[in-house]
Amino acid sequence: MFDSASSKHNPMTCFLIDDDIDDQEIFAMAIREFSESIQCFFADDGVKAVAKFHQDDSFLPNYIFIDINMPRMDGIECFQQIRNIQRLNPVPVCMLSTSADPAIVARSKELGASDFIVKPASISVLSELLRNFFDSNQLIK
């Protein structure tokens, strides 16, 4: 489904906000495991991500992934800022973190996150989790 004819003309885009470049690389590898066509964009932290949305009105990814633990602006704050940007409202947002603090998971759900993925210690497991996320948050054609 991710490599459908329509998506070839208009490829699906993911935006990962994570300060850790290793995690950016791991994320991209996990996506590649099941899709060659999904385009990945990255921001090194929340401040840069929010700035990018403000600077480029045409930037509208299909999915947004936000790491919780980041310097300066943390994932929750970043999510709040993104929620304030009107055109991003319909975009499913998934939070990522190495561990799941129940309070932060609850706060994420409260803010309207579609999912909360605890980063696994394996690319194939992450790949599986991401695939499930895409399946349950399919784009309205």
Add this chain to the structure above:
Amino acid sequence: MNPSEFIGGAQRPYGPTAEIEKYVLGKGWQSSPLGEVKSWPQSLRFAVNLCLNSHLPVAVWWSRDLLVIYNDALRRILDLKHPEALGSRGADVLSRSLWYDLEQSLNSVLEKGQPTDLQNHVVSFKNGDTERNRATFYNVPIFDENGKVSGVFTTLVDSDITDSRTKADELELKVRERTRLLERTNEELKKSEERYIKMTEEVQDYAIILLDVDGTILNWNKGAQNIKGYAENEIIGQNFSVFYLEEDRKSNLPEKLIRMAGEEGRAMHEGLRKRKDGSTFWGSIVITALHDDNNKVIGFTKVTRDLTERKMAEDKMRQHTAELEVKNRQLEQFAYIASHDLQEPLRKIQTFVEILEKKIDNEDVRNRYYTKITTSAKRMGQLIQSVLNYSRLSQTHELLLPTDLNIILENVLADYELLIEEKKAVIRYDRMPIIQGIELLLGQLFSNLIGNALKFSETEPLISISWRIVNGQELKKLMPAEDPSGNYLELTFKDNGIGFEQQYSEKIFNIFQRLNSQEDYAGTGVGLALCKKIVEHHHGYIYARSELGRGASFFVYLPSK
């Protein structure tokens, strides 16, 4: 014939008083079976004399014919045909029912010479009094000169008199017994009351006082004296509101409590109360209304306990609990953050190993991920070390000792010698004071702050370290000074580095909180958290001021003598 003749020549001490005597003496005895008085034997004359002079109802029966001579007392009782009956046979003058029984009794005396009595015989009283119509006849023999029984001497006793006498005696006995019982009960009551008063008086731990309806103090015990400090003579007559604080008196608390006790029977309250010397104690009081038989309030008892110690212990415990809760939350947060940050490199290592397994033949991949694994492992080691440093600090119970900050500063600068040279850093500092502190921790504090100043810089670092003494009052706005009257040493670490936005000035002291990416400025995010902990350990305060790109200043306040 005069009475002296009648009684056999003996002089009577007083004149004839008995009315009957006149009849006896005046009667013409010649025609009677007894014959003339002169011819009467001595025993008869003596018996008649006794009879006539007796106040009791008495009769003399003479000879086998039982001829009767009676006195006034008897005549007043028995319905006799007087004076005809005098000297007549008993059978002719008494009612048949009485005579039937009496005759036997009298004959028995005549025959046996032994006294008899006729108990409780029904007698038709002259006055018709039906209530008192029983009498007992006590019959005794009259002996003549030869020792022969020649007559009977009868005394009549009203049974009711005897009865009522007994009854009266019984009644009196009962009354006496009751009185004794009452007296005993009374005495016990008195003793019990005394015991009670004594008990109340002697109670030392409770102030037990009696108030009238207006709250005026009526009595006082040892407990009250102990707790409130007043002697009995100083306080009786005063209103109990003297124990209340000014503000409680203004809000009419004593009156409210009295009213409540009056309306609801009881009022309880806990709060600060005043002693005679003006000091306060934490009192727990119960005021109870006292009622009379008509349920009207006639006063109050007031029992006060001094709970100061308990209150203080409770407050202390509450404070401890609150502190513990905060510490617990901090610990929980710390455990979470620590595990999070420690997991990160571990997770990466596992992931990189997974990648390597798949592409172990590719040399580029091998080199790339071996390096990454090494980096992650090294970072993990650093994190573990810093977590250890941080948690060890909590266990430090070392005493604060005079510490020369000059030595500390020199040691730190020596440690950073290479970095300082490499970065061409310029460090300016004053001559440092000697303060009370833990050398090792202060060394770590200086090392972290100077290390940060060297690390977070794009140009040649310019670092200045200065100090001054400030008054605790000045710090009130900044920190809840433990001793606002004391002086504090203000240490300033100022640099010209990259700085940070002021909004992060508090966040930076949180453990694992980082403002810059790992790639730009390596670090564990523990350094400043450690600094804060060290300063707090010295009962001090730390804060930072900065502007992005314009350097940062860290201010450390430590108590100074």
